[in-house]
Amino acid sequence: MRVALFDEVLAQLATGWRPDYGTPLLALRPVPGDRRAARSATRAAACALAACWAGSPKADYLRPGRRPRIAAGPMHFHVSLAYGNNGNNGSSEHTGGDREGCALIALCPADDHGIAALGIDLCAIGLLPDWDAVAGLYLPPAERQALHEATPSRRAEAFAQAWSRLEAGSKAAGIDLVEWHDGIAASFAGLRTSGLDMPPAFADHWAAMLACAPG
Template identity: 35%
Template sequence: MDALPVRWWADGAFTDAPASGPVHVVGVRNQPDRATARRTIRAALLDALAASAGLPPARIRLCGAPGEAPYALLDDGRRINLSISHDGDLSVAALRLDGGAVGIDLMRVADIPDWQAVARDYLGPACAAALARVPAPARAAAFARAWSGREARLKCLGQPLAEWRADEAGEARFARLAASACWPLAVPEGYVGSLALPQD
């Protein structure tokens, strides 16, 4: 799989040179609570959008009710798809300047006592079996990677989290998820992150 061209926005500026692709990732850390994290990531996202689109922030509106996929409306008529994720003191967001779909997810690495039931119910029996083969010391990180990848793909396709189903509709849904391209994100130690885009 080709490297994903991503620009990271942190501390009020892009941290690396402009990439050829339309995907930009924003990250904020050390927020004291979830409400502050939501405000802070949205402010950083607005600043990154303004810098990327060459527009003042006043000409960009962030939209989307709780529980629905966020997006931005630029006053030149463009709609920019967004995805946001929070866990612990870290928040990340992705924006797609070309209007295409995007999904991002973040998860802290932690031991989950009932990981087998959760994996079987939400990730499917094949993933649960693969996780069972992972040595115990590495299983928490493997579970977090699998969960983060699934969530990013769901967000990319605009689908809610649902239990795995062993029927034709369930298999079709999982096939659509698997068709999304998914990349790991470079995030701070103790977290895993995934970014998903639809396959062309």
């Protein structure tokens, strides 16, 4: 599934284009490296996309529970956001500093679009010094084994894909990121998880995953 830049997506929406049924809207945009500023800018960007989709002059970012939503006129949208920093080698949750980063947005109508919940995540392609210990705590056994069997040149990308898959699934399932146990696999049952094709300038540096619960 292809990710386009925010300005391109917003321009497409303005022409009347909408994603197909069962497919969320995906957009990537640069953001400030400061985490608080990045959150504010990305929520505003997500609201702009939802407002354009709904034909509404404004939209509001809501946090009614574990899964955020956006209200735009009469429409409500599922939304998931992910942040990355150019200096980050690992989970987007460990981003920091003041370097410019990027953010991913996924959203879709909450009603009559075939998606009950969604989650998105991106992870820098680069191994943490303690990647083996992190994988041992958080990743399922099959993915831990695959990482150990991967060639050194492939391992960094494989870790980024596994980690972003884990984070995206956790968001879609509405659960916290915790040490792996069998209950997590049960929570992920039924989710559709897809790797995302990033824009060319970002593809060599980031792995990104989308998880959707049909409904």
